[in-house]
Amino acid sequence: MAQPKVIVVGGGLAGLMATIKIAETGTPVELFSVVPVRRSHSVCAQGGINASVNTKGEGDSPAQHFYETVLGGDFLANQELPKRMCEAAPSIIYMFDRMGVPFSRTPEGNIDFRRFGGTLFHRTAFAGSTTGQQLLYALDEQVRRYEAEGLVKKYEGWEFLSGVMDDDKTCRGITAINLVTMETRVFPADAVIIATGGCGSVFGRSTNSMICTGSAASSLYQQGAVYANGEFIQIHPTSIPADDKFRLMSEACRGEGGRVWVPRDGKPWYFLEEMYPKYGNLVPRDVASRAIHKVVHDMGLGVDGEPVVYLDLSQLDSKKVTQKLGGIVEIYEKFVGDDPRKVPMRIFPGMHYSMGGMWIDDNHMTNIPGLFAAGEVDYQYHGANRLGANSLLSCVFGGMVSGPEAVKYAKGLSRHTTDMPQEIYDRELKRQKEYNSRVLKMDGKENAHVLHKELGDIMTKNVTIERHNDRLKETDTKILELMERWNNIGVEDESSWANGELVFVREFYNMLQLARVIVVGALARDESRGAHYKPAFPDRNDKDWLKTTKATYTANGPKLDYEPVNIKYHEPKLRNYA
């Protein structure tokens, strides 16, 4: 039998891990990424990666990690994969250790662990304040080694456009566009793994990188892939809003005595302290986010009329602030230019992470045979809410599962891509080239970037912290309006060389489609669970809603179906951190 051909789209932690696992079986891999993989979004993660190694002898265990992951996700996660993930976690940390990641160390020379949200154990391994960067680099280096050996071929600077489906709706390859030469090409494969990360751009500005558009997932959704639990979006309560993005600001500030306030009647109003006298500024993340949302959007008390509140360290001893929060204070100084020891920081909750994503089975295969997904782009592992430092873990583990599964699937095929009629490739390529020509000819009045801002603004306002059915309906109407106006975009650049506008107009259309999945899913789910909070339905409702949302594309919008959650190890209990 000929070597199977496997394609991996995305070179973040998930895609690189899958690539390594495939290359280790001697199978060649073609790896696609919009940026050089070493610049993927995983580079942003600061906090760390979870594994119950029990270095501190606290009695921590993978079983405990698993339970807390399920509890943190408000019981919406299917329990099979998270269980296996938590069991594999210690060996994943050891693998990175052998790869040379400069983890912070204990005096004995072991890997050090720290505490993170949602647990009482020291379970988070970290490399200074740039853990994601170090993990990504370690995998990137191993992949470069396989590249030097000829087993991995990288297509960096290529953007995935669509899957190639044969007449049996089986995935047989992809189409992609070279972002410099603008060449659009078809790449046959026996199996394809999508590891394209999150979808922050659907919300305009978020804590995500610019390249987290969700475009690949949306394109496949429009080709028949099911998108699951799209409505579950994690919001980080304290980020630094700016014109270009929301930058994460650590919770440690409040831990060290930072106070949150807005000016009211010319005086500081410490609203968290007043609303929650017991916990004050240290209420849990979701509670803090909701209170800020209320003060700004319902009471109109944002600083200078903007969606901003103050996080104030200036009343604290400045020496102590430098000593305890030095690195964090530096980030603020670098990107805002003010000294938090002297002036209050301007912060606001920001879209951070998508728990939802492409539907996959326990082998990481989507509903389309031959099409796999791993990383933030899949929906497994985190249920309704993700615990801090669990995402890097799920990305790596997802890569470890999907890689070998894709090889196994490809080897088991009775008909390989080489047996396929050329017609299936030609027709998809033709469809994509026609789409490109159409976009290049668009000469309407609308500016795609202005429309994108409108999408981001309404999604951020209505579909993040608090969800009301009337506002969700209004948002859906607005998205439909933007889809209409999309047709009237004018593309100011007709060149056939490094044309970012062409690519953006296509990505933006995909964002609009994905936005509908998120909004329609949220509208239907009349309960509050994890990150999804509806004041009109403030409680979790297991009787009606302990189920996974599955969105299927139709010309009239997303069609929603539901499937039961696998709860075979832990029965749902009330989630309560009080």
Add this chain to the structure above:
Amino acid sequence: MSKVIRLKVKRRDNPNQAPFWEEFEIPYRPRMNVISVLMEIQRNPKNAKGETVRPVHWESSCLEEVCGSCTMVINGKARQACSALIDHLEQPVTVEPMSKFPIIRDLQVDRSAMFNTLKKVKAWIPLDGSHNLGPGPKMSPELANERYEFSKCMTCGCCCEACPQFKLDGPFMGAFSFGQVHYFNEHPTGKMQEDQRLDAVMDIGGLVDCGNAQNCVAACPKGIPLANAIAELGWDTTKRAFKKLFDE
């Protein structure tokens, strides 16, 4: 008149076109950086003369000065556009692409030479496999911290842009690669391949061409101790050269 930001961009549509300067005036808002100004131009692509122009093309991703994508020359210095605050820059702000890498379009250049160099110096640990073989070697917190400083290199190219020896299409490898060689040679497992890495930096375009002017050190936005790496590698390569001499 309300305040404006004046931005001059060195542009060209493709490598075959001669570069030209184009000026933009963008309404001032507090706390903008160079990226948010470029984004504003995307939303309203008009130059200072009021002519509609093609939006400026550039590369960026993380916007947190950690991925290295958005490096460009701003007011004469290579740095990251995402952390270049307008309020701290003299106007008009000039932005141009780095000159030591092949141009693609406007502010985007092709830095694949840097990634190829990482291949050449074998910037990796030779792993037996990703299966479970237990933890790696124990390591003192001191060594871990020392290595950590080098691990933050984001392949941004500032050190190359500032280096008198690094030339467009020239063979010089660049200071970042010396940092990476040092980083891997310091690791107990990586050390097993030390000789191969040293041989790579003793090859054409390697350490001997370094004039030790240390422009790279001043240019590195991550404060990577490149001078230490260069000094230690100088010593290690000398030892290696002697060893090779006697082995022959």
